[in-house]
Amino acid sequence: MDKLIIQGGKKLEGEINISGAKNSALPILFATMLTDADVVLENVPKLMDIYGAISIIEYLGKKVVWLGNTLKIVSSKSIPKEGKYVVAPYDLIRKMRASFLISGVLLAKNKNIKVALPGGCAIGVRPVDIHISAFEQLGCKHYLQEGYVVFNREKLNSAKVKFKYPSVGATENVMLLASGIDGETIIENAAQEPEIVDLANFLKKIGVKIVGDGSNKISIYGAKKFNNTKIVHRIIPDRIETGTYVIAVSATKGEVILKNVIFQHNKTLIKKLKSCGIKIFLENNSIYIKSTKKIKSKNIVTSPYPGFPTDLQAQFMVLMSLSKGKSVIKETVFENRFVHAAELQRMGANIRIKGNSAYIYGVEKLIGCPVMVSDLRAGAALVIAGLAAEGKTIINRIYHLDRGYEMLEQKLSKLGANIKRIK
Ligand code: EPZ
16 A cells, blocks of 8 residues: 655745645536536546546446546436436445435436445544435435435425535535426525535536525526536635645745635635734735744634634644644534544644544644554645654555545645655
8 A cells, every 4th residue: 555755844835736626526527417518627636536426427328538637528328227227336436425416416317216325434424314304305205225225206396405404415415406306496504615606606507597505595496408518617726725735834834825726715724824823825816825933822613614624624733733832623513533633642742632622732843653544634634744743754544645635745745845655
């Protein structure tokens, strides 16, 4: 298995481009299944999760060609069926939880489908009850059979669906299903993440009318007929990759310009880092970051957008480990997202976990050692810790990082980091 070797202690300096957002590209790739039009998706990051989503839509009849970071997607064959069912098989779905979004897309156009149920993962159980309860309200009956959710429906009906929690995936899945429903489907307590708006913008291009995306109430008026003329869409920049680099620069006391970003998507993080003493300037599509010797400790509570993102919690914990004083991080989105804390402690961090809160007491320095990645963002945190630490850090199980950070070593090397991958 590949490992990353980092010789820490170098300030990150220079400039790099931010890639397209993985979490936008995934639902939009699935959404291409709604139309037979040729689709061109620009700014798609080359990542394991994206390859996984492409395998699914290729299995279901699309042909996908890469040209740099652009994808050309055309319909090449009809959807395969097993009896009356369209099946999204376990081997394709299990690699990534976001694959469950294929259920909304398939149900928009097919009466009988079977979709493998994604399992839990290192950050929590991650059920799909909100998705399924909404589907029931929109006319889809379901039952579980040998690890699959079997959905059957006659005519879909529009409805007002109220979520008990603003789930990102459920909002996307219902938007995808509602794209095929006549009339107005309303989602109340919807997720407001920028990736929801990006998906809505794509769906609008294929003929779906959507109002309120980006707010907590979204109305979707399905397309009677999906647009069949060529569609071009550019994926938004990755706000979590952006935030990860902003924190990495802050932790290594560096000075960097990040280009191709939408800084409005990182407002909460930027405000927090400014209060920690980091200098940040925003201009057009760039963020300039200059760190400080004395980072002030600050508390955060993770919450759905526009709150502090859970996907930057682990990275922020590294920064707080190197700050002056005590800080508290409260994780409210996932129930088990502090696995990285134990690895950071092995590097010399002083962290105590109590329930869903982490108490971090800043230390003078971290010291490199072999560490193990448990999930994508925990991996990003360990890379940042390794960059800021004294000595050598060996990062194991980096396949998690390959799911979500495009050209990680290349980008960090460009900023002066001493990092290499060994096979
Ligand atoms: C999305 O996951 C992201 N993934 C995650 O990114 C991100 O951490 C998360 O949103 C929160 O921001 C993609 O966009 C592909 P949720 P998702 O449904 O949609 C509970 C990364 O590192 N819940 O908003 O799965 C759930 O268990 C990742 O890139 C239910 O209880 O997140 C969790 O506690 C990982 N029932 C909370 O809601 C449901 O039916 C938020 O989950 C659905 C969710």
